Amino acid sequence: KQEVTQIPAALSVPEGENLVLNCSFTDSAIYNLQWFRQDPGKGLTSLLLIQSSQREQTSGRLNASLDKSSGRSTLYIAASQPGDSATYLCAVGSGAQKLVFGQGTRLTINP
């Protein structure tokens, strides 16, 4: 059974710092990995989607990498801003179009 773990569970950094969020998964037989952002009481907003054949994807200040063989992905946020404060969720697509989620990293950017 696929299990997804995100470390750390919470992170607080000053504005302007570059930071890395980590995601690991137990079964490397995935077809994609998706990073989401969730604001309190809201739905999920897709940030980046990496197909299993890809190594990384970039969107603006965000860069996500994927290493299937080691079961790891990282989300890099450059020049963090207070508006980046949210919970970041990693989800792995494996089997019958089902996404398996990590428990998220709650990020706080301090002005």
Next chain:
Amino acid sequence: DGGITQSPKYLFRKEGQNVTLSCEQNLNHDAMYWYRQDPGQGLRLIYYSQIVNDFQKGDIAEGYSVSREKKESFPLTVTSAQKNPTAFYLCASSPRQGEGYTFGSGTRLTVV
């Protein structure tokens, strides 16, 4: 604009009642999903449907039922058999396997 609409945003259920959560998408996606989110437990899959008139149980289907009579709609019924229904419910869709998911804004269900 294309997207997923969930309604209502807030829902209150009395003990012993069945309630239905609505999920509608205009993205022309084939697959639709229902997830439940509890504090500290992440998202767990309740039911999913890859095509009209077909659906499959997820990891926590007990006490829930769904239907998929139209491509655009995937309503979730929380039955009285669900002993702990208070949670945040999220609906999602995807065009096909390997494609990304799009989520709705969620319904918060509370038992009163």
